[in-house]
Amino acid sequence: MHLVRDLLDKAVIDRNGREMGRADRVVLEVGRGSPPRVAAIEVGASALGQRLGPGWGRWAAALLHGFGVDHGQPLRIHVSQILGVTDTIAVDLAFGQTPAANVECKLRRIIRVLPGADR
Amino acid sequence: MSAIVDLVLGVVTSIGGFVEVGSISTSAQSGAEYGFQLLWAIAIAAAMLALLTEMSGRLSVMSKRALAAAVRERFGIHFQVVPLAAELVLDLLLLTAELGGAGIAVKLLTGIGFQWTIVPLAVMVWAILWFSSFAVVEHGIGLLGLVTLSFVLAAWRLGPDAGDLARSFVPSLPAHDGVRYAFLAISIVGATVSPYLLNFYSSGTIEEEMKREDLWVNTATTYGGNMFGALVAMGVLVTSAMVLQPLHIQVDSYEQAALMFVPAFGRWAVTLFALSLGIGCIGAALEISLNTGYLLAQVFGWSWSANKRRDENARFSTAFTVILIAATGIAVLGFDPLRLTMISVALTVVVMPVMVLPFLVLMNDRKFVKDRTNTPIGNAILAGLTLVGALFALIVIPLEVFGG
Numbered sequence: 001m002h003l004v005r006d007l008l009d010k011a012v013i014d015r016n017g018r019e020m021g022r023a024d025r026v027v028l029e030v031g032r033g034s035p036p037r038v039a040a041i042e043v044g045a046s047a048l049g050q051r052l053g054p055g056w057g058r059w060a061a062a063l064l065h066g067f068g069v070d071h072g073q074p075l076r077i078h079v080s081q082i083l084g085v086t087d088t089i090a091v092d093l094a095f096g097q098t099p100a101a102n103v104e105c106k107l108r109r110i111i112r113v114l115p116g117a118d119r
Numbered sequence: 120m121s122a123i124v125d126l127v128l129g130v131v132t133s134i135g136g137f138v139e140v141g142s143i144s145t146s147a148q149s150g151a152e153y154g155f156q157l158l159w160a161i162a163i164a165a166a167m168l169a170l171l172t173e174m175s176g177r178l179s180v181m182s183k184r185a186l187a188a189a190v191r192e193r194f195g196i197h198f199q200v201v202p203l204a205a206e207l208v209l210d211l212l213l214l215t216a217e218l219g220g221a222g223i224a225v226k227l228l229t230g231i232g233f234q235w236t237i238v239p240l241a242v243m244v245w246a247i248l249w250f251s252s253f254a255v256v257e258h259g260i261g262l263l264g265l266v267t268l269s270f271v272l273a274a275w276r277l278g279p280d281a282g283d284l285a286r287s288f289v290p291s292l293p294a295h296d297g298v299r300y301a302f303l304a305i306s307i308v309g310a311t312v313s314p315y316l317l318n319f320y321s322s323g324t325i326e327e328e329m330k331r332e333d334l335w336v337n338t339a340t341t342y343g344g345n346m347f348g349a350l351v352a353m354g355v356l357v358t359s360a361m362v363l364q365p366l367h368i369q370v371d372s373y374e375q376a377a378l379m380f381v382p383a384f385g386r387w388a389v390t391l392f393a394l395s396l397g398i399g400c401i402g403a404a405l406e407i408s409l410n411t412g413y414l415l416a417q418v419f420g421w422s423w424s425a426n427k428r429r430d431e432n433a434r435f436s437t438a439f440t441v442i443l444i445a446a447t448g449i450a451v452l453g454f455d456p457l458r459l460t461m462i463s464v465a466l467t468v469v470v471m472p473v474m475v476l477p478f479l480v481l482m483n484d485r486k487f488v489k490d491r492t493n494t495p496i497g498n499a500i501l502a503g504l505t506l507v508g509a510l511f512a513l514i515v516i517p518l519e520v521f522g523g
Contacts (some may be wrong), residue, residue, distance in 0.1 A: 009191050011420050012520040022191065022420035045419070048196060058374065104421075107433035116250045 003038070010044050011088045012077070014095040021100060024074065026037055041082070041089065043100055044074030067103045075100040079113040103112070125327075126336050128341075132261025133344020134351065136303060138270070139403035140220035141213070141310030141464045142352045143396060144457055147376040149303045151369055152296075153404025155279070155384040158353060164311035165349030166353070167504055169342045170497060171312065171475070174482050175321035176337035180329050182487040186321040187417035189481050196418075203418055205470040206314050207442075211410050212445035213313065215403040218244075218406040219456025223373040225398030227389050234451055241447040244404045248439060253326040253425040260402035267395045272352030273383035274359055277361045277493035284357070302465065302519040305512045309467035310460075311352070314474050315410040322413040325428055334491070358383065373456060398453035404443075463518075468512040475505040 001007065003026055012020045021043040029039035046064055055092030061072030075098050082089040095101050111117045138146075149157040175186050183188055191199050221240045222233030229236075247256065293300040320341075329337060362379040363370065370376045373396060381387035409425060416423035416435040424433040430436070450456075479502055482493040 004195070009195050011188070011192075019420055019422040043420075048419075051196060052200060091291075104433050105436050111433050111436055113431045114249070114429075117436075118428055119182050119250065 007038070007041065007084060007089065011083070012041070013088045013090050014093050015083070015091070016094060018095045020075075020093070020095045020098070021092070022048075025051060027076065038079050040074050040076045040078050042074040042105050046072050047074035064103070067106055069102040073099075075092070122333060122336050125333070126339050126420040128258055129336065130339035130347065132258045132344040133317050133340065134265065134268070134338050135448055136257075136264050136399075137345070137348025138267050138351045138355065138395070139399040140216050140266075140396070140456065140460050141313065142307075143220075143355055143376065143399065144370070144373070144460050145303060145310045146355035147307045147359045147363075147379065148370045149307060149334045150356040150361075150379075152303070152364040153293055153300060154360040155283055155357060156291060156293060157300070157304055157307060157348045158284065158287035158356060159290045160307040161311070161349055161352050161356065162502065164308040165345050165352070167308070167501065168312050168316065169345035171318045171478070172337055172345065173341040174493065174497075175317045175493055176324045176329065176341060177334060178478075178481060178488060180331055180334055180337065181489050182490050183325070184487070185325055185413060185417050185480075186478065187414050189487055190477055191418050193481055193487070194477055199418060202314075202470070202473045202477070203499070205473060206318070208415060209313075209316055209463060209467055209470070210407050210414075210461060211442060211446055211449070212406045213315065213412075213453065214269060214404055214442060214467075215449045216401040216456050216460040217407065218446055218450045219454070219459065220373065221397050221402035221404065222450070223237065223456060224393040224400065226423050227374065227377055227393035227396075228423035231315070233367065233456070237447055237450045240401070241443055241450075245410060245440060245489065246402060247405060248408055248425070248443075249429060249436075252424075253260045253323060253409075256405050256425060257323060260398065260405060260428050264402050265393070265396050266293075267399055269356075269380070269384070269391045269395055270351050270358060273352040273380055274357040274361070276383045277358060279357050279361060296517045298515060301511060301515045302358075305468050305508060305515055306426055306461060306464045307352075308508050309464035309471075309512075311349075312470070312471065313464075313467060315407050317474070317478070318414055318417075319386075319410040321408050322410070322417070322423075326424060339485050355379075370457075380488060386522045408439045408443050410415070411442040454461055466511060468508045469516070470509075471505050472509045474500060 007023055008026055010023050012023055020073060024040040024047040025042040026038060027040040028036045030036045030062050046057055046061035046099060049060030065072035077091050081092045083092050148292065176269055178189060179185055218237055218241055224237045225231060225236040226233045325407045353514045358379045362382055368375055377389050377392040380392045384391050421434045422432050424432060479498055481487050487491065
């Protein structure tokens with residue numbers, strides 16, 4: 001597998017087929033005397049921001065912290081939770097039960113006040 | 120049968136949705152200042168748009184991804200941050216200009232100052248987006264936009280000389296003010312090939328669940344719709360050239376542009392012009408707002424669709440709402456809509472290479488488009504026109520701006 005081509009930036013889908021975000025960062029595990037191996041992928045604006053630069057990462061984390069997203073930390077998905085990699089990365093999680101859904105859920109509560117939001 | 124209906128509807132709504140604030144203002148100014156001489160620029164711009172929209176539909180059908188999502192996967196976020204930022208800025212400027220244009224249209228009809236009607240118009244745009252499906256946004260407004268055919272009717276009634284029109288499709292040097300001429304040519308391209316159209320069309324192909332066997336509908340719709348749609352923009356230019364140029368009226372405002380309809384339509388002139396401008400602007404405002412939602416959702420991997428419940432795609436729904444609020448805020452501050460339009464369309468050409476060139480790479484990557492890659496001729500034409508246009512824009516815009 002080519003990490004950049006096949007994993008990084010790909011859409012991440014939960015077990016119900018719902019979009020969770022994109023693989024914003026790949027976490028590697030480096031053991032003594034053994035080649036690096038993929039430990040996890042991270043989904044979230046703070047991970048994406050870190051890739052663009054530390055300042056962007058801090059800014060994104062602070063913003064997410066304001067929305068109550070797990071202290072602004074990205075969602076780390078362990079490699080054992082990855083079900084398969086095709087055009088998307090399917091993971092054995094339910095989006096609504098992860099901190100990554102906090103922004104969506106908060107906005108949903110606001111939106112539901114408006115007429116027609118459930119049409 | 121369904122494919123034929125889709126084709127007819129697609130072509131008709133493309134014609135109805137072709138002109139908006141940018142194409143009306145650039146074509147009207149070109150006609151008033153240079154007669155028919157810039158018709159070639161409209162033809163080239165329409166051909167570019169037809170090629171690019173056909174490609175964006177083909178990309179979505181073959182890869183099951185919209186354009187922005189494909190760029191993120193192929194080039195990564197480090198590259199995409201540049202076209203993403205450029206498109207967001209252009210979307211904001213253009214949306215502000217469209218709301219201003221719609222406000223001017225209401226002013227022409229009612230006499231109420233355009234800044235007073237911006238907020239109600241923005242609320243109307245938001246309400247249409249909030250309560251309607253994708254089909255209503257695309258086809259409903261496109262059908263209403265057929266009123267813009269009045270530009271073609273006006274030009275036909277004025278009886279332009281066929282030989283003069285034909286000669287204008289060959290680029291020629293102007294008799295006066297070459298910088299202004301080049302600036303208008305660049306602006307016509309920028310007004311026609313708006314970046315939002317590509318991602319919007321690509322997302323629409325996914326919304327409508329177009330399949331590989333329907334690719335011929337995509338090709339016929341994009342080529343037919345854009346080429347016939349270009350006739351409307353040409354109608355604006357020809358009418359302006361035949362009415363405004365002999366009177367030495369330069370189009371410094373939309374109110375002046377409305378005068379071009381007087382010889383053809385008499386007392387209906389202002390009403391028809393206002394309806395054409397207003398519906399064109401509202402249609403474009405709907406598409407730009409929705410495109411901002413599509414763009415952000417696809418880049419960041421959020422769920423998106425104009426056909427799903429708004430609360431099921433909360434971040435997508437919030438994104439198109441927020442850009443509409445931001446554009447309304449800027450429009451209310453009182454920017455001249457015509458000036459804002461001209462700045463946005465000229466800037467579009469400058470940033471076009473960072474959007475079109477990666478798109479061309481995608482269209483030659485079998486991982487995305489499988490066996491439906493671009494032809495070398497299509498690649499060469501689009502890459503050449505994009506780079507030449509951007510180079511010209513970089514030279515001409517400072518000369519135009521600093522030369523007054």
